[in-house]
Amino acid sequence: MPVRVMKLLGVTHLVATNAAGGLNPKFEVGDIMLVKDHINLMGFAGNNPLQGPNDERFGPRFPPMNEAYDKTLIREAKRIAKELGLENIVHEGCYTYLGGPNFETVAELKMLSMLGADSVGMSTVHEVITGRHCDLTVMAFSLITNKCITAYDSNDNPNHEEVMDVGKMRQDVLKLFVQSIVKYIKQTEDSINP
Numbered sequence: 001m002p003v004r005v006m007k008l009l010g011v012t013h014l015v016a017t018n019a020a021g022g023l024n025p026k027f028e029v030g031d032i033m034l035v036k037d038h039i040n041l042m043g044f045a046g047n048n049p050l051q052g053p054n055d056e057r058f059g060p061r062f063p064p065m066n067e068a069y070d071k072t073l074i075r076e077a078k079r080i081a082k083e084l085g086l087e088n089i090v091h092e093g094c095y096t097y098l099g100g101p102n103f104e105t106v107a108e109l110k111m112l113s114m115l116g117a118d119s120v121g122m123s124t125v126h127e128v129i130t131g132r133h134c135d136l137t138v139m140a141f142s143l144i145t146n147k148c149i150t151a152y153d154s155n156d157n158p159n160h161e162e163v164m165d166v167g168k169m170r171q172d173v174l175k176l177f178v179q180s181i182v183k184y185i186k187q188t189e190d191s192i193n194p
């Protein structure tokens with residue numbers, strides 16, 4: 001619903017962010033993952049934000065989702081990351097989510113890894129689907145706040161405090177990153193519609 005309100009207010013771009021567990025073993029805590037695709041696991045279970053009668057004022061009944069994440073914005077976000085000296089912590093990958101609020105079991109994470117997910121969270125996909133349905137240009141990124149635990153002999157536990165702490169630790173960098181992306185979008189829009 002907020003996404004559609006944004007659309008009605010004239011918003012053209014959606015930059016979605018989330019805190020997520022890093023499933024890709026190359027990701028470190030504090031890294032940023034630009035989302036290039038998602039797996040709508042909740043959609044597999046029949047939970048989709050576009051369920052119910054379609055409101056044609058917003059978009060078509062059967063919208064494509066193969067190009068949900070704007071390639072130009074991903075490319076520019078990488079360029080910006082380089083300019084800001086963040087290239088070593090910025091990656092690209094596939095996001096998936098479960099409904100939460102519990103963190104995942106080891107078996108669930110092993111399955112998600114086999115499916116091709118690089119980060120796991122509890123949000124974003126519904127907003128992205130709703131945004132693409134009403135033709136917003138979308139980008140998203142995950143802040144990797146913890147490493148997903150895929151071994152039974154690990155003594156670590158994911159916890160919300162760690163998620164919040166890593167978010168705070170990275171807040172200045174993330175603010176700068178988002179500001180730079182928004183600045184790029186504004187400049188591009190201004191050059192199209194002076």
Ligand SMILES: O=P(O)(O)O[C@@H]1C[C@H](O)[C@@H](CO)O1
Nearest residue numbers: 017018019121122123160163
């Ligand atoms: O950014 P989101 O809201 O997806 O963050 C995830 C989901 C929970 O709010 C939190 C759990 O620690 O991380």
Ligand SMILES: Nc1nc2[nH]cnc2c(=O)[nH]1
Nearest residue numbers: 019020021120121122163
């Ligand atoms: N589902 C899920 N959400 C998260 N948010 C931050 N870390 C995680 C995680 O490991 N799993």
